[in-house]
Amino acid sequence: MPSTWWLRNPRYFLYMLREVTSIFVYLYALAFVVQFLLLADRGLFDAFRVLFTSSVFRAFTGVVLVMAVVHAITWWSLNAGVFRIRLRGRTLPPAALFAGGMLAWIVVSGLVYLLVFRGF
Amino acid sequence: MADEIILRVTRYRPEQSPLPFHEDFAVPFRNDMMVLDALAYVKDHMDGSLAFRWSCRMGICGSCGASVEGTPRLTCSTFLHEIRKPIVRVGPLGHFPVIKDLVVDMDDFMRKLQQVMPWIIRESEKPLERGEYSQLPEQVELYRQQSLCINCMICYAGCPVYGLEPEFIGPAALALAYRYNVDTRDHGSKERLARLIGRTGLWECTYVGECSVVCPKNVDPAGAIQRLKAPGAIQAIQILLPPILRR
Ligand code: FES
Numbered sequence: 001m002p003s004t005w006w007l008r009n010p011r012y013f014l015y016m017l018r019e020v021t022s023i024f025v026y027l028y029a030l031a032f033v034v035q036f037l038l039l040a041d042r043g044l045f046d047a048f049r050v051l052f053t054s055s056v057f058r059a060f061t062g063v064v065l066v067m068a069v070v071h072a073i074t075w076w077s078l079n080a081g082v083f084r085i086r087l088r089g090r091t092l093p094p095a096a097l098f099a100g101g102m103l104a105w106i107v108v109s110g111l112v113y114l115l116v117f118r119g120f
Numbered sequence: 121m122a123d124e125i126i127l128r129v130t131r132y133r134p135e136q137s138p139l140p141f142h143e144d145f146a147v148p149f150r151n152d153m154m155v156l157d158a159l160a161y162v163k164d165h166m167d168g169s170l171a172f173r174w175s176c177r178m179g180i181c182g183s184c185g186a187s188v189e190g191t192p193r194l195t196c197s198t199f200l201h202e203i204r205k206p207i208v209r210v211g212p213l214g215h216f217p218v219i220k221d222l223v224v225d226m227d228d229f230m231r232k233l234q235q236v237m238p239w240i241i242r243e244s245e246k247p248l249e250r251g252e253y254s255q256l257p258e259q260v261e262l263y264r265q266q267s268l269c270i271n272c273m274i275c276y277a278g279c280p281v282y283g284l285e286p287e288f289i290g291p292a293a294l295a296l297a298y299r300y301n302v303d304t305r306d307h308g309s310k311e312r313l314a315r316l317i318g319r320t321g322l323w324e325c326t327y328v329g330e331c332s333v334v335c336p337k338n339v340d341p342a343g344a345i346q347r348l349k350a351p352g353a354i355q356a357i358q359i360l361l362p363p364i365l366r367r
Contacts, residue, residue: 001283008190012280015328078329082346091261 018074024067028060076101125149125200127158129170130187130211132218140218143167144207149200155210156184156195159222172222179336182272186222187211192277194336213277215286229273232289235315236297241308253305266299266344268337275331275341281324288324289316291331291341298344301351310355317352 006016035052038045051057080098084091127147132140145162156174163170172195174184179197186195189209200208216224246253275291276282282290297316301309316322325345332342358365 005280082343
């Protein structure tokens with residue numbers, strides 16, 4: 001197969017897009033974990049915060065947000081068909097699972113936001 | 121649409137030429153014509169040497185799979201008018217060695233099918249006079265979708281992982297493994313899973329999902345493979361544990 005196989009059809013392309021978006025999410029998570037590790041050293045932490053609040057990093061965060069949304073939508077649209085959850089004797093349709101998964105993702109993201117940035 | 125369409129068929133005749141080539145056939149068009157009808161027209165009226173497989177002509181036997189406009193499909197279930205092009209390209213199913221024209225070598229698929237033991241394995245059989253092994257409708261529902269597989273190999277032609285890694289057991293065989301693993305009459309799930317958790321099995325699937333899109337019977341092999349991954353992971357971990365901790 002040629003290395004450009006994923007350009008052959010739009011669904012292959014979408015698959016590749018999903019895979020690529022996960023790299024951005026991984027990088028952001030890595031930066032986040034590093035920030036926690038640096039908490040032990042105040043000087044280093046402050047230096048890292050300067051980096052974290054720079055306009056370049058903010059732009060990167062914006063890109064990560066877009067990537068995370070694309071990843072979540074494509075992931076849930078694929079995986080909604082995998083789970084077989086039965087409710088009152090009926091298997092839930094993939095559309096309901098997709099909606100539930102997206103809702104759960106938004107709620108959890110909101111809670112993480114409140115916890116990390118608002119310290120509630 | 122016009123009264124005629126051009127069928128651009130990929131030909132391969134190893135005894136005459138080492139390379140495949142395209143040949144155009146002008147076929148009279150009817151609105152109710154399937155791609156298979158057009159191929160049959162070519163064979164009956166234009167070139168009797170054209171080789172392709174077919175049998176039931178109703179999407180049951182799984183033998184007429186081919187690449188139609190780059191997408192693997194059953195030619196007996198694909199209307200020509202659906203394609204909406206004056207030139208329709210037909211070639212052999214991708215990822216398989218071609219024997220002649222549209223006829224591909226199925227040996228690899230057959231080997232993989234046997235590998236997953238697609239039959240009911242019983243620890244012990246009850247005597248015939250005690251009747252059949254009955255199941256509740258919801259127990260049948262667990263595997264009904266995957267039992268619809270007609271072994272047409274279209275999912276293999278759509279799967280880029282199989283194209284990149286020919287040793288991969290592949291979608292249809294794994295879907296059948298799932299079909300038997302969730303069958304309440306079967307006792308062979310551990311034995312079957314042991315064959316799927318190796319390098320060429322479940323973990324090769326990166327969930328592109330194309331197998332489920334192109335499947336003409338809505339078998340959803342991709343979903344079945346993902347559902348096998350959790351029990352597969354548990355079994356793989358159990359193998360690493362000392363025997364006393366294994367269930
Ligand atoms: S001829 Fe049997 S499935 Fe097409």
